[in-house]
Ligand SMILES: Nc1nc2c(c(=O)[nH]1)N[C@H]1C(S)=C(S)[C@@H](COP(=O)(O)OP(=O)(O)OC[C@H]3O[C@@H](n4cnc5c(N)ncnc54)[C@H](O)[C@@H]3O)O[C@H]1N2
């Protein structure tokens with residue numbers, strides 16, 4: 392009798408291609424600048440005026456006209472004191488200067504500033520000391536940074552503090568951002584207990600719920616439904632049914648080959664179209680991904696904590712990068728600082744840390760994908776390609792940083 396045909400596992404690159412092809416925006420919404428950190432801007436923002444908007448004093452000192460200096464004048468009458476935010480009263484008379492503060496607008500009759508440290512002021516007069524004077528020295532000229540209407544922040548930018556401060560500078564207090572998906576987060580397993588409940592020797596605590604909440608939170612996504620589901624087909628069916636119309640379901644556990652691993656079967660019974668189940672990676676191999684009947688997507692991740700972290704990083708993050716119109720998930724190349732072996736034919740992802748001294752990454756040893764310390768101290772995942780038995784010390788490897796781990 393013929394041996395039943397076993398589907399070959401797809402590569403993680405192929406799985407990522409499938410996910411990218413399905414990615415879509417969840418729509419746009421307007422938010423106040425105060426709520427924009429961590430969100431993705433959907434509109435390009437231009438300068439509302441020239442920057443600096445006026446000729447700005449870059450130093451506390453004395454503003455005068457270089458013409459007077461060229462005529463050999465070194466002693467000036469202090470005609471007026473100008474503070475930041477304050478307008479001047481009169482144009483400079485010949486032989487006069489302004490005492491001016493950093494950030495103040497330099498009047499048109501002055502075109503150079505000598506620093507306070509390079510001047511001697513006494514009784515309304517000042518002696519200015521400099522080897523040479525060039526027009527506009529110590530003055531930031533109107534429009535020299537940015538011209539009015541010039542785009543300063545392109546669309547599809549992730550808002551960090553530098554972005555929100557630039558938006559604030561141009562008066563953009565309301566902005567259009569990508570909407571976040573409506574998402575359900577489910578963990579599964581009869582042995583998995585709430586973290587504040589007593590645990591017997593053969594039970595474990597629900598650490599993955601916190602792992603996944605934390606990973607989602609980096610994208611500012613809060614699940615609208617968050618539940619733990621026991622390992623029965625009935626419980627799974629009833630709970631999953633409530634989430635079929637959401638944009639996304641993220642779940643973990645119950646996806647491999649055990650007698651109680653009902654997740655893929657129940658999802659398909661509820662009308663989910665399987666996109667892939669099992670990818671040629673370690674850890675994370677049993678990951679499942681499917682299309683919800685309502686148009687959303689479901690990711691069912693393996694239950695082992697490190698498998699869950701790896702599958703989230705490779706597949707769910709890829710999905711978010713594309714849905715939010717960001718560039719590809721970054722992949723860096725670094726020398727590996729310690730030789731690393733592997734005995735199987737799958738692509739392996741290992742926790743790794745960027746070194747602070749010698750440039751490179753150091754693998755972090757853990758005792759397999761069930762080790763609860765798996766992601767501790769890691770900045771991201773090193774990639775050990777399927778066809779290489781050994782990654783020799785100092786060879787360049789691919790490194791996928793965890794979202795926001797490098798800043
Ligand atoms: N016959 C086979 N058995 C297994 C295979 C296989 O290919 N054939 N794959 C193995 C691999 S690889 C993985 S990974 C696991 C994944 O299994 P499941 O996704 O079905 O997950 P569970 O069996 O439910 O749990 C695995 C492990 O993780 C613990 N767990 C589950 N949920 C949580 C949680 N919320 N917080 C913390 N820890 C959790 C669970 O107690 C188990 O120890 O399957 C292998 N088996």
Ligand code: MOO
Pocket residue numbers: 672673674675676677693695698760761
């Ligand atoms: O691949 Mo499983 O994801 O090793 O434990």
